[in-house]
Amino acid sequence: MNKEKKSIKRREFLKGSLVATGALAIFGTGAFVLDKESAANVPRENHLRPPGAIDEDNFLYGCIKCGLCVQICPVQAIKLSGAKEGLAFGTPYIEPRQQPCDFSCDALQCIETCPTAVLNFVPFKEAGLKAVEEAAAQPGVDMSQVNPFEIQKVAMKQEVRMGKASVNKSTCLAHREQGFKGISRGSEFKGIYRSPDDANASASPLNEREFDREICNLCITECPIGEKAIYQKLSRSGKLVPHVLDGCTGCGVCQMVCPTENASIVVEPY
Ligand code: SF4
Ligand code: SF4
Ligand code: SF4
Structure with a gap:
């Protein structure tokens, strides 16, 4: 190959590279915009994020899915979402009916360990x-x-502030003036938590606790935050019922312990 042909080939290669780089840049920007739009369409109702999560759109982009928050949680409350979650695939979430964050790590270790500060x-x-x-x-x-x-x-x-608990008045036992006696989720249930009765102990299985309440108030007595989050209120109709305050952290312990078939108190993520 003579010198001139070599030079033409080199120019074509450089031109091709520039076109490819430009196309990638445009496609990349487009993909970012498209993904950003689809991020807004990801269903959020199951995404109760770990403590300290920043706003959802930025969380989706900033979380590197490293799983460190999953590993450090002593009660294994944090899971990583599956492929069907689209852009949220691999990001951490909490399903409180199965296993809430009960604060038994004491120092918000998931937040401390997050390398990207999407848990801030x-x-x-x-x-x-x-x-x-x-x-x-x-x-x-x-x-x-x-x-x-x-x-x-x-x-x-x-x-x-992961979310805020909300009571379903039509199924809540207290609203129906009913008590509860027994193991709240049955003997096979695997969830664990640290009861406020022994705040210095580590978490233990919910199924090791038997309750006996004339009027059900498990969501109140087992709440790790206490009266800043939930208290027993005398309703206008004279019933003693749970009332959730703005101090609720959304930890979901109440949702786990609630003995009705479907939880009568559910955390709605912020
Ligand atoms: S530690 Fe932080 S970056 Fe890693 S998965 Fe958890 S939230 Fe995402
Ligand atoms: S634990 Fe459930 S049923 Fe009992 S008072 Fe609370 S919300 Fe109602
Ligand atoms: S009421 Fe208490 S147990 Fe329920 S989510 Fe709020 S802070 Fe947690």
Whole structure:
């Protein structure tokens, strides 16, 4: 091959490369826009994200599907979604009726371990530090006698907003003025949680607990957040019923423990 032919071939190669690069750039931009549009169409109702998740569109793009949050969760509350979820394939979610986040890791470890910050630790760190400052400012408090980590961990879990629980009045036993006695989800149920009765113990199986309530209130007594999230309210018709407040974290423990066939209290993701 002479020098001139070589030069023509080189020019054609460079021209071809430029066209290909340009086409890829245009296609890539188009694909991004298309994917972004289809992201908005992914059904969200099952996507209760782990604590600290940023807004859904950015979460879908930022999560690298590494599964570290799945691995670190001590109660294995976090799962990775399957192929039918489209763009959400491989992203983490929680199905609280089967296994909620019960905060038994104490320090929101899924958030701390997330390498991309789509589980964003910043608001939790700030809430923890603010709570310690407020405790120190209380008159008569000797901070040398207080464990700041205890204050921080309570403030951090109270800051979580995965969703908010909602009661189905037509099936809730309390709304029907009924009690509950027995193992709430049956002896075969595999879910675990740390009961507020023994807040320092690790999680144990729900099926090891027998309840006996004149009026059902399991969602209230087993809530890891307590009265900032849910309390027993006297309704206008004189019934003692569960009432959910804005302090609900959406952890889903209530949804797991509820003894009705289909949960009468369900977390709606934010
Ligand atoms: S740790 Fe973060 S990046 Fe990894 S799967 Fe979980 S949310 Fe996604
Ligand atoms: S546990 Fe279920 S049935 Fe019982 S009071 Fe709560 S929502 Fe109602
Ligand atoms: S009411 Fe309590 S147990 Fe239920 S989702 Fe809210 S914080 Fe969790």
